[in-house]
Amino acid sequence: MAPSLHPLIDNGITKGTKNFPGGKLRCHCPSNKVEVTLSSNVLHNHACGCSQCYKPRGYLFAVIAVIPVSNVSVTANGDKLHILDPNATILRHACKECGVHLYGRIEKDHAFKGLDFVHVELSDEKGWQEPQFAAFVSSIIEQGFDPKGMDEIRGKFHSLGLETYDALSPPLMDALATFAAKKSGKLQ
Numbered sequence: 556m557a558p559s560l561h562p563l564i565d566n567g568i569t570k571g572t573k574n575f576p577g578g579k580l581r582c583h584c585p586s587n588k589v590e591v592t593l594s595s596n597v598l599h600n601h602a603c604g605c606s607q608c609y610k611p612r613g614y615l616f617a618v619i620a621v622i623p624v625s626n627v628s629v630t631a632n633g634d635k636l637h638i639l640d641p642n643a644t645i646l647r648h649a650c651k652e653c654g655v656h657l658y659g660r661i662e663k664d665h666a667f668k669g670l671d672f673v674h675v676e677l678s679d680e681k682g683w684q685e686p687q688f689a690a691f692v693s694s695i696i697e698q699g700f701d702p703k704g705m706d707e708i709r710g711k712f713h714s715l716g717l718e719t720y721d722a723l724s725p726p727l728m729d730a731l732a733t734f735a736a737k738k739s740g741k742l743q
């Protein structure tokens with residue numbers, strides 16, 4: 556049986572719609588769901604295989620995007636949120652009861668500060684930007700995936716038109732490197 560990558564990927568990728576206005580993310584609790592309202596579409600949506608991003612149960616990848624912090628608000632049951640790892644770069648705010656990650660925020664000096672990290676499969680609305688590439692693909696091995704299966708995983712992404720990387724995509728890696736070079740004074 557083919558491995559399950561992510562519910563937004565396995566059955567083909569549905570392109571987002573133009574001028575999509577955003578929508579609501581909800582956790583998986585049966586009642587008193589944590590609700591986060593996003594007032595725009597997301598950017599740089601992508602699959603992530605790393606061990607820290609939230610993956611739906613039974614799937615190998617997360618689908619994670621960024622959105623300006625000012626477009627993110629917690630609109631219900633925010634008292635159920637806690638920060639998973641206060642020492643991580645991305646402070647992942649998860650529901651204490653069901654474990655779903657509602658949003659990740661960067662507070663320290665960082666190239667992506669000002670952008671929150673969110674998972675659009677937590678929304679019922681259709682039209683979110685579709686995943687653009689797959690990041691941290693080799694990281695699934697660290698979580699116990701058999702390395703012999705990696706050709707199949709990368710092949711499945713490629714067959715859907717998604718490029719695969721073992722870190723972020725080149726433009727995002729360049730943005731991180733530019734930020735580091737400016738910080739150290741190597742670039743003006």
Ligand SMILES: N[C@@H](CCC(=O)N[C@@H](CS)C(=O)NCC(=O)O)C(=O)O
Nearest residue numbers: 604605606607608643644645694697
């Ligand atoms: N191989 C590592 C990679 C972790 C990693 O670097 N994740 C990236 C993509 S989400 C990141 O930016 N992490 C910062 C953070 O999680 O705070 C793992 O799987 O845990």
Ligand SMILES: [Zn+2]
Nearest residue numbers: 582584650653
């Ligand atoms: Zn919950």
Ligand SMILES: [Zn+2]
Nearest residue numbers: 603605607608
């Ligand atoms: Zn990740």
